Amino acid sequence: MNDAIVIGAGLAGLVATAELADAGKRVIVLDQEPEASFGGQAHWSLGGLFFVDSPEQRRARINDSFELAWQDWLGTAGFDRDEDHWPRKWAEAYVHFCHEEKRDWLYGMGMRWMPSPGWAERGGYDATGPGNSVPRFHLTWGTGPGVLAPFIRRVRAAEQEGLVELRFRHQVDELVVGDGSVTGVRGTVLEPSDAPRGVPSSREATGEFELEGGAVIVTSGGIGANHDMVRRNWPKRLGDPPKRMISGVPDSTDGRMLAITEEAGARIINPDRMWHYTEGIQNWNPIWSNHGIRVIPGPSSLWLDATGKRLPVPLFPGFDTLGTLEHIMKTGHDHTWFVLTQKIIEREFALSGSEQNPDVTGKDLRLIIRSRLLAGATPPVEAFKKHGVDFVVERDLASLVQGMNDVTGGEPALSFEDVEREVVARDREMDHAYSKDAQITAIHGARRYLSDRLTRIAAPHKLLDPDAGPLIALIDAGEPDHDRCRLALERLPLPLLTTWPVFTEAIYLLGRAAGWPGQDALWRMVERRALVLADIEDALVARSADLMRRYNDHPMDLADATLVALAEARDLREIFTLDSDFRTYQLRGKRHLSVIPD
């Protein structure tokens, strides 16, 4: 007889097996999936680990402690039921483990982490509310596969020694009970499958099996891919479950073992305490059924409900997912919108999952530098922008709202005026480093964490930051870039040269920002010949079309295209702009324009 049977070859099963084998025990590991999916969900995970007062935190000047982490855990868990007695005890022991042992244990097995911890679930309520008071999300070097690797190594070594036997395509259907304890398992042998990792495999049976074990350990994962089960156990306080959901986990996370375990006499507690992410998007390149990817967002995007109303304080991106879920369910709609700019997506959109982070997963420093520190969003984020069905990329707000309505079929219809009101109101709050708007204050606060400021949070800016920026900033003294642009102008030879599409945008935006006096000031620049409007010749038109075609995935707008075409035609070397896109556009001869102010 085996000392133990482990049901599930995911991370939990592998940890249990490795520790049992180290203690000299004989273990059989059973998994319904083929060997290709060895390791379960953890392979796909981002590998963000919870440590308390780690060397990474200390180097980043984060003062964490057991007491603070336990306060945060209590605030998030909200223990308030009799059956919370043991979960509470377990949680306390686990926070101690994360404070005193976990990192050293994993470090000893060769695991390493990115230097600056990320700040997940920022909270936003008071000190005893949910959320992390400090950054604690330690991203593993190698992401999920990097977490799995040492345990796979240990289990494979024990297999070589004859202590561990791995049986794939073995689906457990029953726990055998005798004399009041579980003595073994019965199940179905499934037909061989060549389904690649994570892809659903067949459930066709080819036989049966029965095994006895000194102990039976169920490590069968959660219920996330079983939406019927999620709906059945949906927490009452959240009202009706959503009609549409997407899955962050593979189909093998089917929750089937829970009922099987309960039938054998186990007591399942807190089935309604579930964790859902509200920033999910449909994977344009799915691996498993209904494949959803979670955006791990920075705090700057404007978050609107399905009707165009801003989500209330403190439901900002990445702050409190369960609070946000509760609010969304009350709106009567299943979806929400992030409204953001290219600058925000470049800095603030991290996608969860190992395959969405090939640079860290592949431990490729050069790729990290190329994809994260240079201009543009990471290639996986750009791919979502291009192919993701939930993404709308437009240059002006009216087209954006139109695109949003096209995605939902107008269910419910978003009105341009409603969205514009929220965007403009938010933008008005951006002029100072202080604000009555709690989200803006939170953005400024988060940027005081150096790592966030350098890598994760875009410099605060208006969502309607126009490409015709300097012309507006020069005239509108309320614009944050006013002084910077005036100073730059003093060093520039006049006249400035621009194109009609840029001028048209500037006149439109100045009309909204400053009315006729603003527009008049711009006209006077033209009359004084401080600003010259270039003729649009046929060659410039043709070249603008070429450029827009070339940069269609960016996309490049007409005003930008005419400016680049004009610079080429007149052999100009410098551009006066606030638009970072001009750093990426390449002119003929592989030239780049030098951007002023830099």
Ligand SMILES: Cc1cc2nc3c(=O)[nH]c(=O)nc-3n(C[C@H](O)[C@H](O)[C@H](O)COP(=O)(O)OP(=O)(O)OC[C@H]3O[C@@H](n4cnc5c(N)ncnc54)[C@H](O)[C@@H]3O)c2cc1C
């Ligand atoms: C995209 C993604 C990102 C994530 N990011 C993070 C992160 O950054 N930080 C973090 O802490 N967590 C993260 N997670 C969650 C974490 O990866 C999982 O919680 C963890 O890997 C679960 O491990 P497990 O062993 O409990 O379950 P699983 O990996 O689901 O393994 C369970 C195994 O049991 C098998 N099984 C089930 N029923 C039976 C049966 N009846 N008979 C035989 N076999 C059965 C399944 O086939 C499966 O292989 C992420 C998960 C995903 C998918």
